[in-house]
Amino acid sequence: xxxxxxxxxxxxxxxxxxxxxxxxxxxxxxxxxxxxxxxxxxxxxxxxxxxxxxxxxxxxxxxxxxxxxxxxxxxxxxxxxxxxxxxxxxxxxxxxxxxxxxxxxxxxxxxxxxxxxxxxxxxxxxxxxxxxxxxxxxxxxxxxxxxxxxxxxxxxxxxxxxxxxxxxxxxxxxxxxxxxxxxxxxxxxxxxxxxxxxxxxxxxxxxxxxxxxxxxxxxxxxxxxxxxxxxxxxxxxxxxxxxxxxxxxxxxxxxxxxxxxxxxxxxxxxxxxxxxxxxxxxxxxxxxxxxxxxxxxxxxxxxxxxxxxxxxxxxxxxxxxxxxxxxxxxxxxxxxxxxxxxxxxxxxxxxxxxxxxxxxxx
Amino acid sequence: xxxxxxxxxxxxxxxxxxxxxxxxxxxxxxxxxxxxxxxxxxxxxxxxxxxxxxxxxxxxxxxxxxxxxxxxxxxxxxxxxxxxxxxxxxxxxxxxxxxxxxxxxxxxxxxxxxxxxxxxxxxxxxxxxxxxxxxxxxxxxxxxxxxxxxxxxxxxxxxxxxxxxxxxxxxxxxxxxxxxxxxxxxxxxxxxxxxxxxxxxxxxxxxxxxxxxxxxxxxxxxxxxxxxxxxxxxxxxxxxxxxxxxxxxxxxxxxxxxxxxxxxxxxxxxxxxxxxxxxxxxxxxxxxxxxxxxxxxxxxxxxxxxxxxxxxxxxxxxxxxxxxxxxxxxxxxxxxxxxxxxxxxxxxxxxxxxxxxxxxxxxxxxxxxxxxxxxxxxxxxxxxxxxxxxxxxxxxxxxxxxxxxxxxxxxxxxxxxxxxxxxx
Ligand code: SF4
Ligand code: SF4
Numbered sequence: 001x002x003x004x005x006x007x008x009x010x011x012x013x014x015x016x017x018x019x020x021x022x023x024x025x026x027x028x029x030x031x032x033x034x035x036x037x038x039x040x041x042x043x044x045x046x047x048x049x050x051x052x053x054x055x056x057x058x059x060x061x062x063x064x065x066x067x068x069x070x071x072x073x074x075x076x077x078x079x080x081x082x083x084x085x086x087x088x089x090x091x092x093x094x095x096x097x098x099x100x101x102x103x104x105x106x107x108x109x110x111x112x113x114x115x116x117x118x119x120x121x122x123x124x125x126x127x128x129x130x131x132x133x134x135x136x137x138x139x140x141x142x143x144x145x146x147x148x149x150x151x152x153x154x155x156x157x158x159x160x161x162x163x164x165x166x167x168x169x170x171x172x173x174x175x176x177x178x179x180x181x182x183x184x185x186x187x188x189x190x191x192x193x194x195x196x197x198x199x200x201x202x203x204x205x206x207x208x209x210x211x212x213x214x215x216x217x218x219x220x221x222x223x224x225x226x227x228x229x230x231x232x233x234x235x236x237x238x239x240x241x242x243x244x245x246x247x248x249x250x251x252x253x254x255x256x257x258x259x260x261x262x263x264x265x266x267x268x269x270x271x272x273x274x275x276x277x278x279x280x281x282x283x284x285x286x287x288x289x290x291x292x293x294x295x296x297x298x299x300x301x302x303x304x305x306x307x308x309x310x311x312x313x314x315x316x317x318x319x320x321x322x323x324x325x326x327x328x329x330x331x332x333x334x335x336x337x338x339x340x341x342x343x344x345x346x347x348x349x350x351x352x353x354x355x356x357x358x359x360x361x362x
Numbered sequence: 363x364x365x366x367x368x369x370x371x372x373x374x375x376x377x378x379x380x381x382x383x384x385x386x387x388x389x390x391x392x393x394x395x396x397x398x399x400x401x402x403x404x405x406x407x408x409x410x411x412x413x414x415x416x417x418x419x420x421x422x423x424x425x426x427x428x429x430x431x432x433x434x435x436x437x438x439x440x441x442x443x444x445x446x447x448x449x450x451x452x453x454x455x456x457x458x459x460x461x462x463x464x465x466x467x468x469x470x471x472x473x474x475x476x477x478x479x480x481x482x483x484x485x486x487x488x489x490x491x492x493x494x495x496x497x498x499x500x501x502x503x504x505x506x507x508x509x510x511x512x513x514x515x516x517x518x519x520x521x522x523x524x525x526x527x528x529x530x531x532x533x534x535x536x537x538x539x540x541x542x543x544x545x546x547x548x549x550x551x552x553x554x555x556x557x558x559x560x561x562x563x564x565x566x567x568x569x570x571x572x573x574x575x576x577x578x579x580x581x582x583x584x585x586x587x588x589x590x591x592x593x594x595x596x597x598x599x600x601x602x603x604x605x606x607x608x609x610x611x612x613x614x615x616x617x618x619x620x621x622x623x624x625x626x627x628x629x630x631x632x633x634x635x636x637x638x639x640x641x642x643x644x645x646x647x648x649x650x651x652x653x654x655x656x657x658x659x660x661x662x663x664x665x666x667x668x669x670x671x672x673x674x675x676x677x678x679x680x681x682x683x684x685x686x687x688x689x690x691x692x693x694x695x696x697x698x699x700x701x702x703x704x705x706x707x708x709x710x711x712x713x714x715x716x717x718x719x720x721x722x723x724x725x726x727x728x729x730x731x732x733x734x735x736x737x738x739x740x741x742x743x744x745x746x747x748x749x750x751x752x753x754x755x756x757x758x759x760x761x762x763x764x765x766x767x768x769x770x771x772x773x774x775x776x777x778x779x780x781x782x783x784x785x786x
Contacts, residue, residue, distance in 0.1 A: 002683040003767040005754035006674045007366070007513070008704045012761045014712060068709060113710035113762065200715075247715035247728060296724040298746045299586060300598025 014112070018072030020198045024189035025079050025237070031185050032178040036087040040178055043082050046091045050098035051078035058107045065111055073112045077101050080120035080237055083179025084230075084277075088140040093131045100126035104343065108350045117284045118244045121277045128274065129339040136273070141176075173229075179237075180229025190236035199240035202249055206256030207235050207263075214264045224267055226275070231263075234276035244284040251287075251294035258316070259283050262323045269327045278326055286319055363579040364720040364755050366679075368513030369637050369644065370552070376645045378520055378633055381661045383451070387652035388437060388444035388690040389425050391415060398425060400445055406433045410455035411628055414445060423489055424479035426628035428650035430454040440685040447652065460626040463535055468498050471539045478622030479693075480629050483614030484583070485676060487694040490615055493604075494540070501542040502607030505592050506533070506616065508549040508556070509576050511583035512677025515697040517633040518613045520646050522549070522556050525617055526563040532620040534567050542609070545571040548588050552578045580679060581722050581753040585610045599723065599749045614696065629693055636662055638678075638699035640671035649691050655698055656687025664700060674699040679754045706763035717756035717766060723749050727756035727766050734773040739780055742773045750774070 032040040055074040059065045078098050085094065101123025109115040128135045170183050179186070193199045211231065215224070239245065239259050246255050262279035271278060283290075293311050297303050329335045391398045398415045402408055408427045415425040425445060430453055434446040461474050475491035482488045484507065506529070510518040522529065533545055547560050557573045564571040574592045576582045582591065585603065588610055590596050595606060603610060614632060621627040631650045636643065636658065643662045655673055656666045666673065666687040674681040675695055691698070717727040726745055733741035750770055757766040 002672065003757075003765075003771065004681060004752075005679040005758045005767075006672060006681065006683065006699070006701050006704065007678040007758070008706060008763070009366075009758055009761075012716075012759070014709055014761050017712075017714070017761055067707065071709070111710050113712035197716075200719075242712050242714040245713075247713050248718050248726065252715075291726070295726055295745070296718070298598075298725060298749050299723040300596050300601065301746070301749075 014071045014073075017198060018076050020193060020196045021076050021237075022072065022079070024192045024198075025076070025083070027185045028083060028179050028182070028189060028233075029079065031182045032083075032087075035181050036178070039087040042091060043085060043087065043089060043094050043178065044079060046094045047078040047082045047098040048075055050095040051075065051102050054099050054102040055107075058103060059111065063107065063111070068111050071112060073106070074102055077105065077119045077123070080179075081123045083233055083237070084120065084124050084177050086140040086176075087178055089127075090134060093127055093134055096130065097123040097127040099123075104346060108346050113243045115243050116288070117281055118238050118241045121238060121281050121284075124277055125274075125281070125339055129336045132336070176227045176229055177233075179233045180227055183229055183232060186229065186232040186236060190232070193236070193240070199236070200249065200252060202252035203240050203245060203256035203259075204235050206253045207239060207260040210257045210260030211264055214261070218268075226267055230276055234263075234280060235259075238276070239280050239283075244287060246287045246291040246294065248291055248294055248296050250296065251290045254294055254312075255283055255287060255290050258286075258319055262319070265323060266327065269330070271327070271330055278330075279323075282322055282326065283319070285322075286315070289315060363577065364581075364759060365578065366513045366580050366758065369639070370514060370516055370519075372644045373514075373635050373637050373646055374516040374519050374553075376516075378524065378646045378648055380648045381653075381658065383429055383449055383650060384653050384657035385449050386434070386654065387428055387431075387447040387449060387650065388439065388654055388688055389414065389428075389447060389652040390690065390692045391425065391436070391443040391445055398423065400436070402433050404433055404435050407431075408433060408447070410453055411458065411630065412456055413628075414447075421489060421492070422476060423481065424477070424628070426479060426630050428630040428652055437688070439688045439690075444652075444688075444690065458626040460624055463623055466535070466539060468539055471535075474622055475619065478618070478626075478628040480615060480618045480622055481693045482612060483618060483632060483694055483696070484612040485680065485694045485696070487692070490611075490619065493609065493611070494536075496540065496604045496609065498539065499541050500604070500607060501540045501609055503544045503546055503593060503609075504533075504536065504540070504542040505588055505608065505610045506545065506547045506571075506613060507583060507585070507588050507610050508547055508553070508613045509583035509588060510696065511550065511576075511579070511581045512679055512681075512696070513580070514637040514699055515635045515677050516637075517635045517646055517696045519553055519556070520633060521613050521617050522547075522553075522560065525620075526559055527566070528620040528624075529613060529616050530563045530567040530569055532616050532623060533564075533571070534569055535623055536619075537569065540609075545569065546592050547571060547573045548576055548592055549573060550578050550582065551575045580755060580758075581751075584722060584751055584753065586751070587722055599751060618693075632691070632693065632695070634658070634691060634695060635697040636699075637697060638671070638674070638701045640702050641700040651693055652690045654688045654690050655684050658691070658698055659687070659700075671700045672703055674701055679758065680752065708765055709762040711760075711762055711764045714761060716759040716761065720755045720759045722753060722755060723751055725750055727770065728764070730773050731764055731766060731769040734769040734776070737776070739776060742777060747773050747777060 029044060051074040055069050059069050081097055081101050101119045105119025105122035106112060106115045173181060194201060246252050259279045262282060263275045266275035266278055293315055398417045400415045402414050410427055410430045412427045413424055414427055417423050427447060429449045431450040432448045434448050437444050437446045472491045472495055480490040508518055508522050549556055560573055576591050589603060589608055597606060618629045631648055633646055634649045635646050642664050659666055673684045675684050675698060676682060677697055678699055711728050721727060729745045730747055754767060760766060
């Protein structure tokens with residue numbers, strides 16, 4: 001028996017959703033190509049090829065989920081991952097990262113949508129742990145000499161009139177990871193996703209408000225260093241990732257605000273590169289609980305405010321506790337063990353429950 | 363807010379046409395609640411408007427003959443029972459005796475509604491005499507629901523456009539019997555042109571009515587949603603609007619009421635929109651209750667062809683797919699749609715939250731799937747599955763085609779079963 005509704009929204013499929021993310025990302029990739037030319041292209045290509053092959057191998061041959069292979073999510077994951085990398089990352093490390101992102105970020109959970117953590121960031125953490133000497137060496141982050149198209153070429157007048165100017169930094173400035181060179185392009189990508197309703201404004205607004213607000217409030221905030229490009233890339237493209245973020249509007253506001261708060265705490269705690277990854281991944285772990293806590297008030301019902309406030313306080317305390325735990329682990333250089341633990345957990349869980357549910361839609 | 367592209371514009375400017383009647387009528391023997399007793403024998407000759415069946419009990423409903431002819435018997439179509447009437451095309455009718463509406467009291471008012479078997483024409487088919495059974499003077503606002511939020515349908519629009527005076531005449535009577543303080547028409551913004559028409563007609567009947575324009579979104583026409591838009595009051599599902607001094611009545615129902623009060627005619631015909639992306643003709647038709655949908659299709663140049671299209675009785679969002687060409691039009695059907703088959707293959711839920719965004723009841727539909735799969739009734743309750751109005755908006759919005767409606771229905775059935783077990 002066919003159930004209602006009897007019409008579908010043809011313009012809204014997972015494939016089209018992924019296509020929109022790709023469209024928003026393309027200009028970001030283009031800027032990376034402008035900056036480092038072939039170096040950037042090799043990274044994108046290696047990551048994409050590895051991700052797609054891995055998806056084909058595991059989703060297809062091992063899990064027999066052929067239909068999900070071409071949803072485009074592998075490509076999106078690979079490109080997002082590449083955006084967080086230095087143009088000098090060796091190709092085999094990139095391949096390893098893309099492989100881990102797909103396998104440990106997605107497939108062992110049961111495929112796209114069931115993953116509780118952002119696959120691109122999972123891939124990145126795997127790279128940092130297993131290739132820590134490469135990923136954390138200052139060497140791969142000094143790329144000045146390799147710039148393919150320098151700012152002077154792109155903006156001759158700008159360079160003359162206000163060198164190192166504010167405007168210039170906004171449009172094109174080659175520092176940091178591949179996805180961070182143009183704040184303007186990142187904004188445009190975010191705006192596109194917003195207009196296409198692929199992200200909602202709640203997470204970015206709450207995140208940026210809290211983060212920037214804290215910088216204003218804290219004395220000497222100006223001295224703290226962080227990359228605005230990294231912040232935007234994380235905010236617009238990673239924190240808003242659908243499967244790993246809450247599903248309701250109020251939950252999204254809270255989630256964004258907490259990422260902003262933790263990122264700030266991590267920066268204060270001297271976590272240099274990974275503050276965004278850590279705070280997003282941490283909140284990913286809580287997003288189910290956040291969705292449940294912030295479930296919307298049902299039509300015509302009332303909310304028990306006392307109970308609601310109580311559960312929000314408890315939730316916040318647990319998040320802060322985990323945040324501080326991560327900070328201490330980082331201080332004693334033990335964060336790698338989190339990733340090992342994660343692997344153990346996921347293998348255990350896969351054996352006992354996930355593989356039975358692989359073909360269930362939720 | 364869910365905006366659904368629709369073909370409404372193609373049918374709303376067409377006149378109401380009549381169709382030749384079918385040789386056989388299938389009169390529904392199911393009602394809102396309770397079963398019906400047939401009061402005629404096989405082979406018996408009956409007259410048009412004659413009462414053929416009635417149900418006992420408070421939720422009483424009646425069946426009247428839409429034409430004259432012979433009773434053939436009872437036919438089962440996809441699990442439901444229908445009284446079959448063979449049309450003799452003579453239209454020998456019972457003498458109709460319009461009641462004396464002047465000085466009519468509330469008891470008589472309700473009796474006539476019950477006698478004419480008027481039911482809610484918006485879909486749920488709740489007996490109208492039960493709905494209007496409220497003490498005179500306690501009604502604050504009578505809301506006339508003209509928000510036909512289902513895409514494709516235009517039957518109610520046409521009633522408001524062409525039968526304006528009839529609506530006002532019956533409203534005048536309701537006003538006198540129930541002494542409601544206010545009468546408000548709720549219509550969709552896309553039908554804004556009706557506003558002037560309605561206000562003018564009201565003036566001619568010296569009625570004070572106002573018009574509230576609702577957004578063109580789906581689902582605006584649900585009773586709870588209409589009440590909110592008109593009065594700002596948000597009442598929970600299951601609460602009786604009359605307790606808040608409110609009454610919501612569909613324009614189609616008022617039209618049927620008009621015929622009952624001013625012509626003495628039982629509810630035997632209604633306006634149906636024929637539409638859909640696979641329909642060769644689009645239009646609005648005056649159709650007798652009990653007309654098989656297959657007949658309607660043939661007379662309009664279409665065919666029953668389940669390979670090529672689905673035939674939906676009702677709107678595309680909440681209607682039901684007909685299993686047989688014999689399935690008849692009942693009192694709550696505003697449309698017949700020929701739609702191309704949709705063949706969604708479920709993918710994983712990607713937790714996008716679109717279903718949460720569009721749910722008019724502010725539920726979290728994705729959680730129903732999760733917890734129904736696990737048979738976790740406590741969670742289904744804590745996410746308020748019982749407040750779901752089955753509008754289908756969540757399923758429409760889902761990019762992964764997760765079988766939301768299946769799990770909602772199956773979850774509701776489980777909750778009901780549990781309640782029944784608890785009672786026994
Ligand atoms: S069918 Fe139920 S859960 Fe889905 S949108 Fe409508 S009311 Fe909400
Ligand atoms: S709309 Fe579909 S995919 Fe999105 S959260 Fe709801 S059930 Fe999941």
